[in-house]
Amino acid sequence: MSAILDDILLRAGLAGLGVALIAGPLGCFILWRRLAYFGEASAHAALLGVALGLLMGAPVWLGALAVSAAMALVVARAGLFSAGRATQGQIAGDGMIGVYAHGALAAGLVALSQMPGAPADPSRYLFGEILGVRISELALIWGAATALGLAMVWRWSALLNATLSPEMALAEGGAPDRESLGLTLAIAVTIALAMQVVGLLLVISLMILPAAAARALSSTPEAMALWSAALGAGAVALGLAGSFNYDAPSGPSIVLAAFALFCFATLAGPAIHAGIGRPREGEHP
Amino acid sequence: MTAGSNASPAQSPHRSPSAPEKQATLTVEGLAVRAGRRTVLRDVSLCVGAGEIVSLVGPNGGGKSTLLRAVIGAAKPAAGRITRRAATRLGYMPQKMAVDRTLPLDAAGFLGLGAPRASAADRIAMLDRVDVAHSARTQLSDLSGGEMQRVLLARALLRDPDLLLLDEPTQGLDHRGAARFYRLIEEARRERGLAVLLVSHDLDVVMRASDRVICLNGHVCCAGAPDQVCAHPEYQRLFGPGAAGRSADQDADGEAVEDAMAIYRHRHDHEREDGSARAGAAAGTPVA
Numbered sequence: 001m002s003a004i005l006d007d008i009l010l011r012a013g014l015a016g017l018g019v020a021l022i023a024g025p026l027g028c029f030i031l032w033r034r035l036a037y038f039g040e041a042s043a044h045a046a047l048l049g050v051a052l053g054l055l056m057g058a059p060v061w062l063g064a065l066a067v068s069a070a071m072a073l074v075v076a077r078a079g080l081f082s083a084g085r086a087t088q089g090q091i092a093g094d095g096m097i098g099v100y101a102h103g104a105l106a107a108g109l110v111a112l113s114q115m116p117g118a119p120a121d122p123s124r125y126l127f128g129e130i131l132g133v134r135i136s137e138l139a140l141i142w143g144a145a146t147a148l149g150l151a152m153v154w155r156w157s158a159l160l161n162a163t164l165s166p167e168m169a170l171a172e173g174g175a176p177d178r179e180s181l182g183l184t185l186a187i188a189v190t191i192a193l194a195m196q197v198v199g200l201l202l203v204i205s206l207m208i209l210p211a212a213a214a215r216a217l218s219s220t221p222e223a224m225a226l227w228s229a230a231l232g233a234g235a236v237a238l239g240l241a242g243s244f245n246y247d248a249p250s251g252p253s254i255v256l257a258a259f260a261l262f263c264f265a266t267l268a269g270p271a272i273h274a275g276i277g278r279p280r281e282g283e284h285p
Numbered sequence: 286m287t288a289g290s291n292a293s294p295a296q297s298p299h300r301s302p303s304a305p306e307k308q309a310t311l312t313v314e315g316l317a318v319r320a321g322r323r324t325v326l327r328d329v330s331l332c333v334g335a336g337e338i339v340s341l342v343g344p345n346g347g348g349k350s351t352l353l354r355a356v357i358g359a360a361k362p363a364a365g366r367i368t369r370r371a372a373t374r375l376g377y378m379p380q381k382m383a384v385d386r387t388l389p390l391d392a393a394g395f396l397g398l399g400a401p402r403a404s405a406a407d408r409i410a411m412l413d414r415v416d417v418a419h420s421a422r423t424q425l426s427d428l429s430g431g432e433m434q435r436v437l438l439a440r441a442l443l444r445d446p447d448l449l450l451l452d453e454p455t456q457g458l459d460h461r462g463a464a465r466f467y468r469l470i471e472e473a474r475r476e477r478g479l480a481v482l483l484v485s486h487d488l489d490v491v492m493r494a495s496d497r498v499i500c501l502n503g504h505v506c507c508a509g510a511p512d513q514v515c516a517h518p519e520y521q522r523l524f525g526p527g528a529a530g531r532s533a534d535q536d537a538d539g540e541a542v543e544d545a546m547a548i549y550r551h552r553h554d555h556e557r558e559d560g561s562a563r564a565g566a567a568a569g570t571p572v573a
Contacts, residue, residue, distance in 0.1 A: 157401065161398055165379050220390065
């Protein structure tokens, strides 16, 4: 087994697959709740976590996770996704996310340049290094992705209800604020995992692009989640193959493959839907 | 059954509970809600009993939606108490629900999320009940405003609630649609004996369809049977002397007259758009 896993490309493929399988379904919620900017900003802020991790001798993914989770908590505390919708500060919503995220990103870049010894090169974290994935990291990715996947299945309906209307979810006995916090923390974990695969600059694309591609092929939320996982996995395979053949950087190649799948699904989607949709039209009286 | 009280100078959160409180499905006592520094609601007391339709009317910003939000727990009371009878099931219909077009979900699936134990046949039957069975497979983002309101009502009813909270349920419906909507609520109330608390700007229909009306403008201005509320000076000051079909002398207060004119203009617009539908709806509406 470990002999097989010595193959760099196979390790890279498995790491990408593990991340893609969870990034797609979470990406659906990012689209449905319009959290793209939040995700993007949290990912960029995670660079500060990388710097902190290096400074303290902790794993960089742990630092990235800590900072993006802190972003999630700050945003949740501000009530951005909450039924209570407490707007206490004077800067709300996207503006507030931007303030914290860019502050953290700048602090991260400065901290990396001030690193004792040789200054750390941020490009490794910004663009990913999937070909350098170690077996221990592979285990971490698959363990976390499995846990997140199970949690999503468990909370699926509650997450959808919190997405549709926090007030209605609350009235029906749910705890939409808690669900939303869980969702943002899951996004934070995925950012830390995907950092290795496509880098912090492109992390959110691995979540959004497969989900957007899946939209054109789906008429239920469950179908969209499954399609986005499948398309994300396809993008990893295509992107890695392309990167290997043309000696292109792997992270951007994966994202480019996801974009190609999005274009294909969007063009082919209406045709596929026309085939499924026709009998439905007939049901109308 | 008393429906709250006029604002008294005493702001005590623990006013003595009224006698019929024991049976009431929902009891609100001395409720105050603040948003930042602004007091949105103060000293609001009311109760809604089983099988009773209570309507909240009042000017914009009068705290009607805030009161519903406080009842579901989305707005924290700064003072006072909200008590629901034990094991009360809530059905809530939000004022509006913005469903992102990226979320693929049809009406039947939406109902399933609200009542997981209801069978597919139950869902279709409930959609049929509110006249939108044809929309069962329609994506939420493709529903018209009126269809969406009905689908939201179907979801609330499918949960078999004891207390139904409706925030401007007839928003976006024409007068015929609004009358039909209130008839559905009336039917559900009769069959299931549920308590209904609703917010509406549709004064004409509210006055016909409600057992009691509470006029809310930060506090309870007046409350009681629809004809009592219509005759109340506070209500007439807020809505103008002719509101809800009643005629009265012109108000001397300049500001009040201006408000009244705004209401008149609003009502006039509706009549111009669908005067015939309105007349038909009025004829077909059961008088509560």
